[in-house]
Amino acid sequence: MTTLGPLRVRKIARVISTDDIIPGRYKHMYTDTSELAKHVFENIFPGLAETFRPGDVICSTATFGIGSSREQAASSLLAAGVQAVIAPSFGRIFFRNAWNLGLIAVEVVTLDAGEGDTLCIDVDTGRIEGPGRPAAFSPPPVRMLEMVNAGGLLPLVASRLAEQGRIRVRGLVQ
Incomplete structure (x- = not known):
């Protein structure tokens, strides 16, 4: 049984590219993902990387992970403490890289959760429980x-x- 939670919601309300997640200049600078984690989202949300902690879930309101096949996008999020990403849609390469690295990525069109809320994800049944009404997704x-x-x-x-x-x-x- 794969159940995650309680997870702290980190809300992102815009389309996110892999370059937004980890800027390209760091791709070859570091091989240690803990070093990469210090730079997640720094171009669009300066200082956000410092606020991530183990047990976070990113809840995006738009497409997440479009762009390049940069595997470091998923690995740096994992190293930052992110256990899952919930979004209405994903860039397909990011989606596959996430699962390949052990980062759960689930598609949910609308999720009733705000910044700092807590929720639980039952990956086996495709159900998300939180402060608002439950959400469903297709189990992987x-x-x-x-x-x-x-x-x-x-x-x-x-x-x-x-x-x-x-x-x-x-x-x-x-």
Whole structure:
């Protein structure tokens, strides 16, 4: 069962590109995602990065993650403490990168939640509970949930290969 919460809502009311999430100048400057996290949204919301904490959920009122295939957009949000992003729509590459890295991204057209509210997301059933009326979304396929529960696509693949004895992964195979 994949249930997240309580999560603190961080409301964003505009279309967001991957360059808005993490400016391109940092893409090759840092490989450590904790360093990238310090710069999320700095061009459009200076100082916002410093306010993120583990257990945050971004609730966007518009399309989120359009633009490039910058994987650092999703990884820097995770490093900042963001556990999920809720938006009416996503840039498809950002959406896939998010799930591949273990960041839950769900499409909800309208969500009755404001900045600082708390909510819970039941990813298995596609239900969001919060201060307003509940919202529903299409639950992701089981394989996407397996990725999130494993910590992303690469840890899932490594774990499966280790189970088959095809590779040896520190901490997974003795």
